[in-house]
Amino acid sequence: MMRKLKDDVLLCLIYLAAFLAEFLLIGILAYVFVRGFPHISWHFLTTVTSILEGTVGIAGNIVNTIYMVVLTLAIAVPVGIGSAIYLNEYARPGKVVRLIEFTTQTLSGIPSIIFGLFGMVFFGVTLGLGYSILTGALTLSLMVLPLITRNTQEALKAVPESYRNGAVGMGAGKWYMIRTILLPSAMPGIVTGIILAVGRILGESAALLFTAGSGYFLPRSFGGWFHKLVESGGTLTIQLYLSMEKAQYDTAFGIAVVLLGMVLCLNLVTRVMVSRFEMPKYTDAGGR
Amino acid sequence: MVRHTIEKAAEIIFSLCAFMAVAAVFSITLYMIANGLPAIFQAGWKEILFSSVWQPTAQEPSFGILYVILTSIVGTFLAVLLGVPVGLLTAVFLAETAPDSLAAVIRPAVELLAGIPSVIYGVLGMLILNPFLYRLEQKLFAGSQTHQFTGGANLLSAVIVLAVMILPTVISISETALRAVPPELKACSLALGASPVTTVFRVTIPAARSGILAAVVLGVGRAVGEAMAISLVSGNSVNLPLPFQSVRFLTTAIVSEMGYAGGLHRQVLFTIGLILFVFIMMINGILSSILKGERLE
Numbered sequence: 001m002m003r004k005l006k007d008d009v010l011l012c013l014i015y016l017a018a019f020l021a022e023f024l025l026i027g028i029l030a031y032v033f034v035r036g037f038p039h040i041s042w043h044f045l046t047t048v049t050s051i052l053e054g055t056v057g058i059a060g061n062i063v064n065t066i067y068m069v070v071l072t073l074a075i076a077v078p079v080g081i082g083s084a085i086y087l088n089e090y091a092r093p094g095k096v097v098r099l100i101e102f103t104t105q106t107l108s109g110i111p112s113i114i115f116g117l118f119g120m121v122f123f124g125v126t127l128g129l130g131y132s133i134l135t136g137a138l139t140l141s142l143m144v145l146p147l148i149t150r151n152t153q154e155a156l157k158a159v160p161e162s163y164r165n166g167a168v169g170m171g172a173g174k175w176y177m178i179r180t181i182l183l184p185s186a187m188p189g190i191v192t193g194i195i196l197a198v199g200r201i202l203g204e205s206a207a208l209l210f211t212a213g214s215g216y217f218l219p220r221s222f223g224g225w226f227h228k229l230v231e232s233g234g235t236l237t238i239q240l241y242l243s244m245e246k247a248q249y250d251t252a253f254g255i256a257v258v259l260l261g262m263v264l265c266l267n268l269v270t271r272v273m274v275s276r277f278e279m280p281k282y283t284d285a286g287g288r
Numbered sequence: 289m290v291r292h293t294i295e296k297a298a299e300i301i302f303s304l305c306a307f308m309a310v311a312a313v314f315s316i317t318l319y320m321i322a323n324g325l326p327a328i329f330q331a332g333w334k335e336i337l338f339s340s341v342w343q344p345t346a347q348e349p350s351f352g353i354l355y356v357i358l359t360s361i362v363g364t365f366l367a368v369l370l371g372v373p374v375g376l377l378t379a380v381f382l383a384e385t386a387p388d389s390l391a392a393v394i395r396p397a398v399e400l401l402a403g404i405p406s407v408i409y410g411v412l413g414m415l416i417l418n419p420f421l422y423r424l425e426q427k428l429f430a431g432s433q434t435h436q437f438t439g440g441a442n443l444l445s446a447v448i449v450l451a452v453m454i455l456p457t458v459i460s461i462s463e464t465a466l467r468a469v470p471p472e473l474k475a476c477s478l479a480l481g482a483s484p485v486t487t488v489f490r491v492t493i494p495a496a497r498s499g500i501l502a503a504v505v506l507g508v509g510r511a512v513g514e515a516m517a518i519s520l521v522s523g524n525s526v527n528l529p530l531p532f533q534s535v536r537f538l539t540t541a542i543v544s545e546m547g548y549a550g551g552l553h554r555q556v557l558f559t560i561g562l563i564l565f566v567f568i569m570m571i572n573g574i575l576s577s578i579l580k581g582e583r584l585e
């Protein structure tokens with residue numbers, strides 16, 4: 001009788017714990033959307049905050065975020081894929097591979113504030129890039145590199161050996177084989193890695209605060225769109241943090257709605273990718 | 289001939305890409321040490337590590353970060369204490385007891401929680417948790433002469449936010465570990481007359497312990513390194529880490545002062561970064577030895 005009671009209590013706890021996650025998620029989404037949705041307007045999304053014109057808007061931050069995502073991916077994706085190709089197709093198992101895999105794992109465990117400090121002194125001071133979108137993107141590309149490498153590596157591992165043998169047997173060179181056979185077959189895994197990286201970049205703040213800064217203006221001229229790379233620019237998440245510090249809760253919740261909307265979309269796309277192609281997924285959490 | 293050159297070039301380029309991770313970890317380590325050590329020599333390591341007075345901008349500045357280090361340790365410990373049992377039970381639910389229909393609702397929720405930007409956790413902590421804890425604080429310290437009221441921005445708030453933030457990590461890794469337990473073990477336990485719940489707690493969880501340990505260690509790493517969310521909810525003044533005191537963590541110390549610090553003050557902030565980095569490297573070391581042990585088993 002006691003045993004039955006004990007079992008029931010434990011089972012009850014298990015259900016409670018599991019529903020806490022559900023409750024938290026629904027609570028967070030509901031609270032943010034209810035408080036933030038009224039502040040979302042066409043005006044909010046397309047203007048820049050200005051005291052002179054009396055406007056409150058996040059257009060500059062949206063543009064900065066797009067720059068940050070595109071630039072970071074432009075740096076990290078080729079390097080990450082190249083690294084995975086080397087590890088899986090060229091390197092022989094041994095010390096070198098262990099070293100590279102160990103450092104990749106280490107890199108994914110380093111907290112973003114450390115990346116921020118490093119980016120500030122290395123890219124910002126040593127390389128002289130200062131507070132700029134470029135500094136931020138270089139810093140973030142180190143941060144998302146493990147995500148791209150690990151996911152590409154797993155996708156390459158899943159390509160059957162017979163594909164390689166077939167291609168080489170027909171006289172294809174190794175590079176030709178990689179380019180025409182391996183990469184297309186591994187594409188879903190690579191895309192999954194990229195989407196996870198985009199999620200990381202959108203949510204990042206600690207690594208950007210002291211590297212990309214907090215500028216929120218739109219470029220004034222055509223040349224300004226290029227010059228923006230070396231100017232300070234705060235992403236949506238940075239602006240959200242700064243708005244909270246200044247107690248501008250309306251702006252903060254407006255941005256939070258936009259960010260959560262993006263996160264939900266990315267999550268949906270990953271889900272479709274993973275289920276359609278049955279790809280293994282490697283997140284920084286280490287889970288599959 | 290041309291083809292041979294292209295093949296060679298491709299191999300060299302790929303190997304360079306692969307060494308980017310090595311170069312990155314190497315230079316991060318180098319830069320953290322090079323920027324963090326000078327202050328230790330300049331201000332004296334006893335003065336920094338074992339003094340509790342943090343007055344970096346005073347006439348005679350003092351850079352004691354003992355309380356900051358203690359806060360990070362105590363805060364992380366409490367967050368893990370709170371987050372791991374809940375996370376583990378959720379993992380048990382997903383791996384063992386849940387009917388498919390319920391698991392299909394809970395698992396996506398966990399994944400989404402992992403994807404929510406940390407600042408948003410901070411925002412909600414600040415606007416929901418802080419007022420709630422302030423009311424509790426007012427009740428608890430109603431007649432107190434000595435208590436300094438924090439408005440709810442205190443260690444307890446930070447611990448709760450951290451516990452929520454490590455949940456997805458703990459859940460997903462523990463679930464993987466629980467699923468890897470051979471079904472024969474469970475079958476034996478059930479055949480001996482143990483109930484399913486007893487089987488989970490006496491057989492499955494002990495069998496998955498190294499994976500669960502890895503989940504705990506990763507959770508510790510997450511909690512130690514988190515900066516933005518807790519900088520919004522923890523109150524940000526340097527105090528002994530007691531539940532209802534306004535506190536400052538290693539990470540939030542950097543976030544809140546790096547913007548304006550100069551000279552020795554700035555160097556001490558890098559020392560704080562170095563200490564955080566050393567913590568993280570130790571955690572990484574523990575984690576990889578756990579994972580190695582698991583592979584050997």
